[in-house]
Amino acid sequence: MILIVGGAGYIGSHTIKELVEKSEVLVLDNLSTGHQWAVDERAIFVKGDLGNEEDLEKIFSSYTIDAVMHFAANSLVGESVINPLKYYHNNVTETLTLLKVMMKHNVKKFIFSSTAATYGIPKDDFLTELSLTKPINPYGRSKLMIEQILEDFFHAYDLHYVVLRYFNAAGAHESSSIGESHEPETHLIPIILQHLLGQREKISVFGTDYETPDGTCIRDYIHVTDLAKAHILALNALLTGRKQTAIYNLGNGTGYSVKEIIETCEAVTERQAKIEYVERRAGDPAQLIASSEKIFQELGWKAQLKLPAIIESAWNWHKRNV
Template structure:
């Protein structure tokens, strides 16, 4: 059985929907940002907290857990700057509690959902796993701290782990039964689609004078279902003892500017956006694009869905808005 912490959240719920086809799954989520309705009915659901040692021990004592997949971090960059304690408590301290219970119960396989925020503002056009990690906010720091802790646990206690650093997760399940629902919403594609549905007055484009072809920031968008498939391949590599300590980037290797994303949303939906130009935001690099060559070479994974497919699936979900 696989324990998925944070399995009611956006990325976690999509992983669970794919994973239940292959494994028995138990989800632990405190529903602070996740949605009970998003958890596949074939998974066992436990409402509880990542940092609650009693909750965790109950699960490990009751079920034959063979691996843990971690999606339970707080992830708002701006909030992490305002309230770093919240991020270090949940993302770092609570994860240590989880790892402690895992070691006590001799569970040695761990998949960690990390982030491109560990790289900070890199000075390269395409980011690979050898790019220097230099996070610039508490969120990025908290994720990198866990990566470093996993390395230490691997050497000292024999923990087997895979870290997956991804860039801009987007889209929704092709069934439109689950999708991206945050409060507040901070991600570009859902913000655009909400405006096109009349749920927002306008879309703000922060900065039009970057050193890019059209002056707006370029980002690497990846379909959430492609992310789920990468996690499953990583899990299989651990369970088959092919990998023991790896870090992989997940992206499509292509960058799309803010203007290109807006134009693609307009093309897919047939609705014209109301766009307002605004000043740059502090800390926004001009370009963040991932190389996923390592995971393709070692595990055979690559992103299958392009930007238009990402937006088409997201649009179907936003039109239904089931939760």
């Protein structure tokens, strides 16, 4: 059985959709930001906290857990700057509680959701796993701390793990039964689509003077189902012994500017956006694009869905859930 911590969230719930086809799945989530309706009914759902040792003991004593996938984290960069205590407590301290109980019960296969925020403001046009990790906010630092802890646990306790550094996850399941639903919503594509559905007055574009072809920031977007499939490949690599430790970037390898995202949303929806151009946000790099060559070479994974398909799937989800 595979334990999914934070499985009621956006990426966790999409991973469960793929995983339940092949494995028994147990989900732990406190529903602070996730949604129980997003969890596939074929999975077993337990409401509880990864930082609550008693909740974890019940799970690990009641079920035979082969591996753990960890999606449960606070992930708003701005909030992490204002309230770092929340981020270090949930993302670091509570993850240590989970790892402690795993070691006690001899569960030593772990998939960790990390982030491109571990790189900070990059000097490289294309980020590889060897690029400098120098996060500039508590969110990114909290994730990097766990990466370093996992390396120590490998040497001390033989914990086998794969770290997956996400770039910009987007899109929705092909069935439109689940999709991106955050409160508050901070991600660009759902914000644009909400505006085009009449749920927001306008779209704010932060900065038009970056050193990019059209002056707006460039980011790497990846469909959430492609992301989910990478998790399953990583899990299989651990369970079969092909990998003991690994760190992989997950991205499309193609950058899209904010203007290109808006234009593609307009083309897919056949609607016109009202745009407000405002000052840059502090700490926004001009360009973040991932090289995912390593995971392609080692596990055969490559993102399949490009921007129009990503936005079309998201649009179908948003229309269904107005």
